[in-house]
Amino acid sequence: MSETDVLKSIGSQNFILPCPIVLVGSYHDSPGGDKIPNIMTAAWSCPCSAQPPALAVAVRGSRQTHKDILKHKAFTLSIPDTKILPEVDYCGIFSVAQENKFERTKLTPVTAEHVDAPYVQECPVVIELTLIKTCDVGTHTLFIGEIMDVKIRESALNAEGLPDPEKLDVLAYVPMLREYRGLGEFKAKAFGIGKTIVASNVSN
Numbered sequence: 696m697s698e699t700d701v702l703k704s705i706g707s708q709n710f711i712l713p714c715p716i717v718l719v720g721s722y723h724d725s726p727g728g729d730k731i732p733n734i735m736t737a738a739w740s741c742p743c744s745a746q747p748p749a750l751a752v753a754v755r756g757s758r759q760t761h762k763d764i765l766k767h768k769a770f771t772l773s774i775p776d777t778k779i780l781p782e783v784d785y786c787g788i789f790s791v792a793q794e795n796k797f798e799r800t801k802l803t804p805v806t807a808e809h810v811d812a813p814y815v816q817e818c819p820v821v822i823e824l825t826l827i828k829t830c831d832v833g834t835h836t837l838f839i840g841e842i843m844d845v846k847i848r849e850s851a852l853n854a855e856g857l858p859d860p861e862k863l864d865v866l867a868y869v870p871m872l873r874e875y876r877g878l879g880e881f882k883a884k885a886f887g888i889g890k891t892i893v894a895s896n897v898s899n
Contacts, residue, residue, distance in 0.1 A: 708870070708871060709870055710870045710871055711870070712867070712869065713867035713868070713869075713876070713878075714738040714739065714867060714868040714869070714870060715738070715740060715741075715774070715865070715866075715867060715868075716736065716737075716738055716774070716775060716783060716865070716866040716867065716868050716875070717736075717737050717738075717740050717752065717772040717773065717774055717775075718734045718735070718736055718737075718772070718773040718774075718775055718783065718786060718815050718818065719734065719735045719736075719737050719752055719754065719760055719764075719770055719771070719772060720732065720733070720734050720770060720771035720772070720773060720804075720807075720812050720813045720814050720815065721733055721735075721760050721763040721764050721767060721769075721770050721771075721812050721813075722763060722767055722811065722812060722813065723759055723763050723791050724763075724766070731791065731795060732797055732804035732813035733759065733760065733763065733791040733795075733796060733797075733813075734773070734786050734796055734797065734802070734804075734813075734815060735754070735758060735759075735760040735786060735787070736783055736784070736786045736787030737752055737753070737754065737787075738868035738870070739752065739753035739835070740752040740753070740772060743839060744839075747827075747841045747842075748841065748842040749824075749827065749839055749840060749841050749842060750772065750822065750824060750839070750840055750842060751837045751838065751839045751840075752770070752772065752837070752838050752840075753832070753835040753836070753837050753838075754835060754836055754838060755834055755835050756831075756834065756835065756836060758790070759790055759791050759792055760791075761836060764826060764838050765826075765829070767811045767812060768811070768825065768826045769807075769810035769811045769812045769823075769824065769825055769826055769840075770810070770812050770824055770826065770838065770840060771807055771810065771812045771813065771814040771821060771822060771823050771824065772821075772822040772824065773814045773815035773818035773820070773821050773822075774818055774819065774820035774821070774822075774863075774865055775815070775817070775818045775819075775865070775866060776818070776819055776863060776864040776865055776866070777864050777865075777866060777877065778817075778864075779800075779802070779817055779818075780866065780875060782800040782801075782802055782817075783866065783875075784875075785799070785800055786800065797813075802815050802816070802817055803815065803816035803817060804816070807821075807823045807844075808823065808844060809823045809825075809843035809844050810823045810824060810825055810843055812824075814846075819847065819848040819851045819862075819863050819864075819865070820845070820846070820847050820848070820851075820858070820863065820865070821845070821846040821847075822842055822844075822845050822846075823842070823843045823844045823845075823846075824840025824841060824842055824843060825840055825841050825843055826838060826839070826840050827839055827840060827841045850862065851863045860878050860881070861878075861881075863878070864877065864878070865877075865878050866878075
């Protein structure tokens with residue numbers, strides 16, 4: 696880094712890269728008692744435990760999804776690809792209180808096998824979660840869910856049966872800029888590239 700290329704403070708901001716895009720699935724109970732499948736776009740989610748395998752997603756307290764997850768004690772995270780980007784953006788703008796988002800976007804709700812929540816059929820990756828813990832942090836609540844099952848589209852797997860990022864073609868969100876980006880190209884294998892530093896130090 697050159698002497699003129701210094702770090703500049705931009706203040707206290709919600710910024711980290713990449714922010715994975717997920718569609719949070721839950722059931723909304725109508726006044727008549729019907730369970731309406733609902734999805735909400737979120738960019739604040741991450742793994743938080745190896746055993747039990749768990750993920751956390753942050754949902755604003757004012758969202759209907761917040762109330763529905765607390766009631767049904769379950770949710771899904773559907774990971775979308777670039778093919779449904781307009782639908783993904785829409786589901787982050789509007790509320791189920793305004794209209795049925797599945798009907799408007801023509802996405803297909805599917806009842807999860809292991810939890811009381813719907814997922815999105817058009818998404819290449821689906822994660823089913825049982826709510827095990829909540830943590831209120833300012834405007835948002837962290838919903839921590841134990842992973843009950845992960846489903847991945849067969850066409851998105853490599854020869855070893857593992858997820859292929861290029862075939863998945865998933866999205867990331869850039870905070871502050873309010874932009875969607877692709878996953879990006881392959882750079883190096885984890886738990887491998889760092890060992891070259893050790894080898895270099897030994898040779899020197």
